[in-house]
Amino acid sequence: MSMTNxxxxxxxxxVPKKFFGTxxxxxLLACMSLxxxxxxxxxxxxxxxxxxEVQSESWIPTSWQPKNYQEVFSVVPYGxxxxxxxxxxxxxxxxxxxTSSLAAFSFSRCKWAGRDKVFMLYLSTMMLPGxxxxxxxxxxxxxxxxxxxxxxxxxPAAFSAFGTFLLRQFMLTISSxxxxxxxxxxxxxxxxxxxxxxxxxxxxxxxxxxxTFMGNYNSFFWPLVMLKSQERYTLPIGLLFFDSTRGQSTHxxxxxxxxxxxPMIFLFILLQKYLVKGIQMGAVKG
Numbered sequence: 001m002s003m004t005n006x007x008x009x010x011x012x013x014x015v016p017k018k019f020f021g022t023x024x025x026x027x028l029l030a031c032m033s034l035x036x037x038x039x040x041x042x043x044x045x046x047x048x049x050x051x052x053e054v055q056s057e058s059w060i061p062t063s064w065q066p067k068n069y070q071e072v073f074s075v076v077p078y079g080x081x082x083x084x085x086x087x088x089x090x091x092x093x094x095x096x097x098x099t100s101s102l103a104a105f106s107f108s109r110c111k112w113a114g115r116d117k118v119f120m121l122y123l124s125t126m127m128l129p130g131x132x133x134x135x136x137x138x139x140x141x142x143x144x145x146x147x148x149x150x151x152x153x154x155x156p157a158a159f160s161a162f163g164t165f166l167l168r169q170f171m172l173t174i175s176s177x178x179x180x181x182x183x184x185x186x187x188x189x190x191x192x193x194x195x196x197x198x199x200x201x202x203x204x205x206x207x208x209x210x211x212t213f214m215g216n217y218n219s220f221f222w223p224l225v226m227l228k229s230q231e232r233y234t235l236p237i238g239l240l241f242f243d244s245t246r247g248q249s250t251h252x253x254x255x256x257x258x259x260x261x262x263p264m265i266f267l268f269i270l271l272q273k274y275l276v277k278g279i280q281m282g283a284v285k286g
Contacts, residue, residue, distance in 0.1 A: 081238030
């Protein structure tokens with residue numbers, strides 16, 4: 001009886017500590033989130049200010065100027081920049097998801113000589129910084145005559161060691177008995193891949209789609225090297241061009257950046273559930 005009372009007393013002492021520890025962690029995370037959100041809030045509010053109020057201490061505009069967003073399109077071909085980014089990001093995403101899923105299926109579900117060695121060699125390319133590969137890739141694009149073209153931006157990004165690794169981890173979590181059952185039923189490798197394995201990897205495919213699309217939508221260095229014509233500028237290069245020509249128009253610059261960022265935020269919010277699930281499932285088996 002005395003031991004039971006002692007246990008109850010000890011547990012009662014631990015509960016307040018755990019309670020206050022949890023609340024402290026929540027408050028700390030809330031403060032960190034607020035600190036990260038402040039620059040975004042300043043950017044959005046500044047995009048509605050007239051130029052004379054940009055340097056003012058007040059964050060809230062005294063006179064709201066929604067026409068700043070309309071003026072951006074009249075100063076530079078912003079719509080063209082936007083379409084270029086969406087076009088390139090969409091093509092790269094489609095190609096990269098296709099090639100990565102096929103490669104991942106080969107590395108995880110097909111048995112062939114030297115498979116694991118080839119996979120490790122392919123995976124080792126992730127250790128090379130992108131800037132190191134930029135000069136060789138640029139030389140290849142010159143040889144192929146693809147400088148200052150959409151294809152020159154799309155082709156080098158159509159293959160991804162990271163995407164292959166991510167989808168391979170998903171496919172390894174699927175029981176091999178499914179393959180055996182499919183073979184008994186007379187299913188080909190293609191049918192096994194298309195009708196069985198690929199649908200089961202939907203969270204991984206969505207995760208890779210989000211990472212690839214956002215990464216190429218925000219890509220800066222490769223388009224900066226490759227593009228020479230203004231009509232082919234992507235959004236990051238277009239914003240750089242806008243800043244170099246109208247750098248004093250901070251309110252218009254913030255409006256342009258806000259329009260560039262908002263769609264990606266909504267995309268992340270809508271697909272956040274699949275993204276988290278995809279990352280968790282992909283980390284199950286190494």
